[in-house]
Amino acid sequence: MERLDKQGNYLAINWNDIEDSIDKATWEKLTEQFWLDTRIPLSNDLADWRTLSDADKDVVGKVFGGLTLLDTLQSQDGMSSLMADARTQEENAVLNNIQFMESVHAKSYSSIFSTLNTPKEIEEIFAWTNSNETLQYKAQKINDIYRHGKPLEKKVASVFLETFLFYSGFYTPLYWLGHNKLANVAEIIKLILRDESVHGTYIGYKFQLGFNELNAEEQENFKEWMYDLLYDLYANEEQYTHLLYDQVGWTEEVLTFLRYNANKALMNLGMDPLFPDTAEDVNPVVMNGISTTTSNHDFFSQVGNGYLLGNVEAMNDDDYLFRFDDDDQK
Numbered sequence: 001m002e003r004l005d006k007q008g009n010y011l012a013i014n015w016n017d018i019e020d021s022i023d024k025a026t027w028e029k030l031t032e033q034f035w036l037d038t039r040i041p042l043s044n045d046l047a048d049w050r051t052l053s054d055a056d057k058d059v060v061g062k063v064f065g066g067l068t069l070l071d072t073l074q075s076q077d078g079m080s081s082l083m084a085d086a087r088t089q090e091e092n093a094v095l096n097n098i099q100f101m102e103s104v105h106a107k108s109y110s111s112i113f114s115t116l117n118t119p120k121e122i123e124e125i126f127a128w129t130n131s132n133e134t135l136q137y138k139a140q141k142i143n144d145i146y147r148h149g150k151p152l153e154k155k156v157a158s159v160f161l162e163t164f165l166f167y168s169g170f171y172t173p174l175y176w177l178g179h180n181k182l183a184n185v186a187e188i189i190k191l192i193l194r195d196e197s198v199h200g201t202y203i204g205y206k207f208q209l210g211f212n213e214l215n216a217e218e219q220e221n222f223k224e225w226m227y228d229l230l231y232d233l234y235a236n237e238e239q240y241t242h243l244l245y246d247q248v249g250w251t252e253e254v255l256t257f258l259r260y261n262a263n264k265a266l267m268n269l270g271m272d273p274l275f276p277d278t279a280e281d282v283n284p285v286v287m288n289g290i291s292t293t294t295s296n297h298d299f300f301s302q303v304g305n306g307y308l309l310g311n312v313e314a315m316n317d318d319d320y321l322f323r324f325d326d327d328d329q330k
Contacts, residue, residue, distance in 0.1 A: 003089070013089040023090035026202045030097045033198075035191050037108035040184050042115040048181040049116050055247045060182075061117060062244055063169035065129035068109040070166060073139050075102035077146050078158055082203065085151035091206065098199050105192050112185055134240040138165055138233060145229075155207040156226050156269060160233060163200040163265035164258065168241050171254045171286060178285030186289060193290060204268030211270065223271070230262060230274065253283045 003011055018024050052060070079099035086092045113122045129135060142165075145157040170189055177186035214222065237258055245251040256277050263273035279287060 011089070013093065015090065018090060019088045020090065022202070022205055023088055023094055026094050026198065027090065027097065029198055030094070030101070030195070033191075033194060034101075036104060037111045037188055040187050040191075042112060042184050042188075045182045045184045046115070048176075048183075051181070059172055059244055059248055060176075061113075061121065061125045062128060063172045064109045064112055065125040066132075066135050066240075067166060067169040068106050068126075069129050069135060069139055070161060070169075071102050071106035071109070073143055073146075074158070074161065075099055075106060077143055078102070078161070081146040081154050082158060085154065087206065087209065094202065098202075101195050101199075105195070108188050108192070112188065116185075132243075134236055134243060137236050138240070141233065141236075152207060152210050152222065153225070155203050155210070156229065159200050159204050159207065159265050159268050160230065160262075162196045162203075163268055164230075164262045165233065165237065166196065167258055167261040168237060168244065168254060171250070171257050174286045174289030175250070175283070177289040178283075190290070200265065200268045204265075204270065207268075208270040226269070226271075227274070230266075234258070234262060253286075257282050257286060 015024065049057070079095050079102065083092050083095050086095065113125065117125065142157045142161050145153050149157065170193065173182060173186040173189040176182040177189075211219065211222065238255060241254050241258065242251055245254050259275035259277040260279065260282050263275055263277065266273055
C-alpha cells in the first residue's frame, strides 16, 4: 500500500473515498461492539469458583494463561506484521482497531486472575505459561511466520490462531457456563469470541483477495503449505489438549471442538472443511454457550448495546464465512 503520491506527498486517509467497502463495514462493526473488561462484575463468580475442584481450577488457570500468551502475540506482533501488507489505508485503520482489542483481550485474563487467584497462584500460572513446551511451540510457530512469512502466509497464521488455536482455551469457560457456573467469566469470553469472529472473517477475506490473484499452480502450492501447517498445529494441539484436559476427562470432547473450529478457520480462508466434525458432534452444552443469546446476527448487522452483561450476540456459521465471486471484487 502506497502512502505517498507520485509527487512524494503523504496521503491523508479519506473515509469518504473507500477503496474496499468491507473495510468500512468492518470498522463500523468493531467500533459498535467495543467493550472493556472493567464493565463485567467478575467478583460475582467467586462463589462458583470456590465450588470447583483443584483439578478444575488448575485447568481454568492454565487455559487462561495460554490465551493470554496468544493474545499477547496477536497484539504485539501479529497485527503489526499484517499492517505491512495492507492493501488500503482503511485496512490499516481496521488492523489498528483489532490490535487494540487483542490487548484488551489479554488484559481481561489478568482481570480474571486477579479476581479468582492469589498472587502466588498468578505467579505460578505465568511461570507455566512462559515455559510450557507445547504452548510455546504454537506461539513460536505462528510468530516465526509473522516475522519471516509472505503476506498470504501471515494472514493464514492469524486466522488459524484466532479461529482455531484459541479454542482449546475457550472450551473451559463455555463448559462451565453451560453448567451455570462462572457466568461473568464466560461473559468476557463471549465478548472475545464475538470480536474474534469478526477478526477471522475480515482477515480471511483479505487473504482471499490475494489468493485469487495467484495462478493455478501457485494456488495449489500454497494450499499444500497451508494444510501442512494446519496438520502440524493440530498435532501439537492434541498434545496440549491432553496435557490440560486428561485430568478432568474432557480431552476427546475438546479435540472434537478443535477440529470443528479448524474447519471454521479454513472456511474463513475460502477453503473447504478438512475434518468430518460438525456442530452436531460438539458437546451441545458448549455450543449453547456460544449461541445462547437474545438475537442472531450476520457479519454486517447492528450490535447496539451488545457489550452489556447478558446481551452478547450469538455467533452463527455466517460469522465465520465470507466468500465472494470474481464479480464481487473491487
